[in-house]
Amino acid sequence: MTSSVGQPATVESSPLAPIGTAERVLEVDDLRVTFTAGRTRTPAVTGVSFGVEAGRTLGIVGESGSGKSVTARALMGLLSGRFEVSGSARLRGRELIGLPEREMRRHRSRDIAMVFQDPMRALNPTMRVGTQIAEAVRLHRQTTRQEAWKEAVSLLAAVRVSDPEQRARAYPHQMSGGMRQRAMIAMALSGRPAVLIADEPTTALDVTTQAQILALLDDLKSRFGMGVILITHDMSVAAHHTDRLAVMYAGRIVETGRSAALFKRIRMPYSDALLKAIPTLDQESHSPLASIEGSPPDLTQPRPGCSFAPRCRFVQERCRAEAPSLAGEPAGDGVSPDADPGHQWACWFPLEDGS
Amino acid sequence: MLQRRSLQALPVIVGVSVLTFLLLNLLPGSIALAIAGPGADPQTIKAIEVQDGLSKPLWDRYWQWLWHAMQGNLGRSLTSSESVTSLVAHALPVTLEVIIIAQVVALVLAVPAALAALADRSGRTDRLLGAVAFAGVSAPHFLWGIILILVFSVHFHLLPATGWVPLTHSVGSNLKSAVLPATTLGIGEFSFYMRILRGDLIDQLREEYVTTARAKGLSGSRVLVGHVLRNSLFSLITVVGVNFGKLISGAVIVETLFALPGLGNLLVTSIYQRDVNVVQGVVVLTAVAFVIINLAVDLLYSTIDPRVRYAVANG
Numbered sequence: 001m002t003s004s005v006g007q008p009a010t011v012e013s014s015p016l017a018p019i020g021t022a023e024r025v026l027e028v029d030d031l032r033v034t035f036t037a038g039r040t041r042t043p044a045v046t047g048v049s050f051g052v053e054a055g056r057t058l059g060i061v062g063e064s065g066s067g068k069s070v071t072a073r074a075l076m077g078l079l080s081g082r083f084e085v086s087g088s089a090r091l092r093g094r095e096l097i098g099l100p101e102r103e104m105r106r107h108r109s110r111d112i113a114m115v116f117q118d119p120m121r122a123l124n125p126t127m128r129v130g131t132q133i134a135e136a137v138r139l140h141r142q143t144t145r146q147e148a149w150k151e152a153v154s155l156l157a158a159v160r161v162s163d164p165e166q167r168a169r170a171y172p173h174q175m176s177g178g179m180r181q182r183a184m185i186a187m188a189l190s191g192r193p194a195v196l197i198a199d200e201p202t203t204a205l206d207v208t209t210q211a212q213i214l215a216l217l218d219d220l221k222s223r224f225g226m227g228v229i230l231i232t233h234d235m236s237v238a239a240h241h242t243d244r245l246a247v248m249y250a251g252r253i254v255e256t257g258r259s260a261a262l263f264k265r266i267r268m269p270y271s272d273a274l275l276k277a278i279p280t281l282d283q284e285s286h287s288p289l290a291s292i293e294g295s296p297p298d299l300t301q302p303r304p305g306c307s308f309a310p311r312c313r314f315v316q317e318r319c320r321a322e323a324p325s326l327a328g329e330p331a332g333d334g335v336s337p338d339a340d341p342g343h344q345w346a347c348w349f350p351l352e353d354g355s
Numbered sequence: 356m357l358q359r360r361s362l363q364a365l366p367v368i369v370g371v372s373v374l375t376f377l378l379l380n381l382l383p384g385s386i387a388l389a390i391a392g393p394g395a396d397p398q399t400i401k402a403i404e405v406q407d408g409l410s411k412p413l414w415d416r417y418w419q420w421l422w423h424a425m426q427g428n429l430g431r432s433l434t435s436s437e438s439v440t441s442l443v444a445h446a447l448p449v450t451l452e453v454i455i456i457a458q459v460v461a462l463v464l465a466v467p468a469a470l471a472a473l474a475d476r477s478g479r480t481d482r483l484l485g486a487v488a489f490a491g492v493s494a495p496h497f498l499w500g501i502i503l504i505l506v507f508s509v510h511f512h513l514l515p516a517t518g519w520v521p522l523t524h525s526v527g528s529n530l531k532s533a534v535l536p537a538t539t540l541g542i543g544e545f546s547f548y549m550r551i552l553r554g555d556l557i558d559q560l561r562e563e564y565v566t567t568a569r570a571k572g573l574s575g576s577r578v579l580v581g582h583v584l585r586n587s588l589f590s591l592i593t594v595v596g597v598n599f600g601k602l603i604s605g606a607v608i609v610e611t612l613f614a615l616p617g618l619g620n621l622l623v624t625s626i627y628q629r630d631v632n633v634v635q636g637v638v639v640l641t642a643v644a645f646v647i648i649n650l651a652v653d654l655l656y657s658t659i660d661p662r663v664r665y666a667v668a669n670g
Binding site: 105116126135 | 581586
């Protein structure tokens with residue numbers, strides 16, 4: 001691939017460097033989002049904290065309504081309706097939460113960019129794809145229209161769109177789903193952002209295209225040294241394409257840690273249930289698909305105890321009375337040497353090995 | 356596409372001409388009697404019938420009319436014996452000017468008004484414009500016409516209440532005589548257009564591409580004008596096209612009120628005088644104009660929306 005944007009702006013680290021040495025580009029601390037409608041208050045995100053490292057992917061996993069997308073949109077300043085946001089999100093040291101729209105606008109796509117779930121709906125149907133990308137290019141740099149168009153074409157080349165000159169002139173409906181999502185990614189890359197949020201980027205695509213888009217994101221994050229937040233409800237996607245993971249339930253992070261270590265030893269019953277909900281090939285044919293009984297709690301009616309308690313197979317008395325907070329293994333309690341010290345879970349009775 | 360649509364338009368125009376022809380001839384009272392005037396003796400009436408070919412069967416007369424019409428000859432006025440074509444040629448520019456000014460001004464004001472209403476959604480501006488629009492669509496043309504005449508002609512003496520100065524005579528005086536009739540026609544159009552566009556803008560704002568545009572870092576107003584507006588124009592264009600027809604009927608009232616020598620006035624006078632040839636000519640020409648305008652609207656769709664172009668090219 002040869003193109004002007006093919007070269008990373010800054011190479012922060014090689015993808016093989018051990019976790020922990022990469023620069024933290026985004027630091028989210030105690031993020032809270034509450035929607036208000038009349039007298040009803042919906043705490044959609046409650047005390048979420050995480051970090052995103054350059055050239056690494058943080059996965060945020062959970063069911064619909066768990067607060068994944070709200071978290072992403074709060075970081076972008078793209079929430080709509082009546083809401084309150086508190087907490088902190090520092091991007092390369094600069095606070096994003098509470099910025100007035102005029103200033104937040106300057107950070108969008110230059111520092112933090114986003115790719116959406118359905119690329120058909122996320123692209124303007126009456127504008128050429130190249131024009132939509134060039135428009136973003138011209139927002140960040142003083143260039144002529146022709147220069148911006150050339151840049152748009154090379155961005156399309158960078159996301160492996162074949163025949164980019166031709167494609168740039170196409171309208172969204174003339175492209176396939178995968179092409180459209182590549183175009184969305186090209187647009188998101190136009191400002192060389194430090195952080196790219198991909199909100200269920202493959203949910204609307206077929207399986208083969210999914211794999212290509214995820215591989216592309218993996219490739220781009222190391223080439224551009226971007227931190228990626230990959231939001232998904234698919235545990236298998238999370239397992240293969242993330243470095244760190246945060247499992248969200250009812251607006252909180254209920255388990256977090258390095259993906260590899262976390263998947264080896266899942267502690268929170270909700271994460272475990274999500275993982276078991278993936279159908280596998282060695283499952284007997286026509287056997288019923290595993291699913292999580294019940295539905296996520298109504299956030300407008302706060303109840304004491306762990307929010308997963310009503311659906312948990314291992315629920316105990318304490319779970320219904322007291323809410324557990326996110327914590328790791330107490331030190332010196334027979335911790336195995338290869339365990340992830342950052343692995344934390346919010347559960348009174350975490351799963352043991354083999355359970 | 357143009358070819359196919361034009362062919363589809365042909366039966367419409369023929370249908371309209373047949374219908375008007377039938378209706379005019381089925382009206383009670385003979386045409387010859389109307390021409391001869393009340394109290395004319397039977398011989399005179401008979402003579403007129405023979406002379407104008409009115410005694411021939413209906414279909415014969417229709418074919419004859421159609422044959423001539425296709426050659427650009429719409430016959431002669433039964434009352435003044437001027438050619439219908441030249442009568443229309445004198446009246447049409449007046450009506451066209453008033454209608455076009457009304458449409459252009461209504462549109463030019465409706466777009467920014469809708470954007471302003473949207474920017475201040477449910478706020479004071481939005482509610483005020485909503486009230487204006489409500490009044491605008493609720494009151495009929497003749498009411499607005501009378502109010503405008505009272506205010507600008509009778510009270511302030513700013514503009515003439517009646518009469519028409521041709522464009523070729525004096526541009527300034529021409530515009531002065533066109534302002535009140537055009538405003539009378541335009542108030543309702545403006546209100547209608549503004550509310551339709553506002554509604555479509557609100558719908559489009561919920562679309563995901565709006566979030567994408569904002570996520571790029573575009574400002575709210577650039578998102579609105581650069582992305583949302585274009586996608587919100589479809590209903591507006593449809594309505595503008597259909598409204599040309601409505602405006603032609605509005606012109607009948609407004610031209611009578613302001614005593615303008617336009618198509619509407621010509622039509623009304625001819626109907627009173629039973630001048631079949633003129634009525635027939637005006638109605639058919641109006642139908643042709645209406646068909647052409649709707650054809651133009653169809654073409655505009657595909658200019659605005661590439662998906663329409665695609666669908667057209669593929670079948």
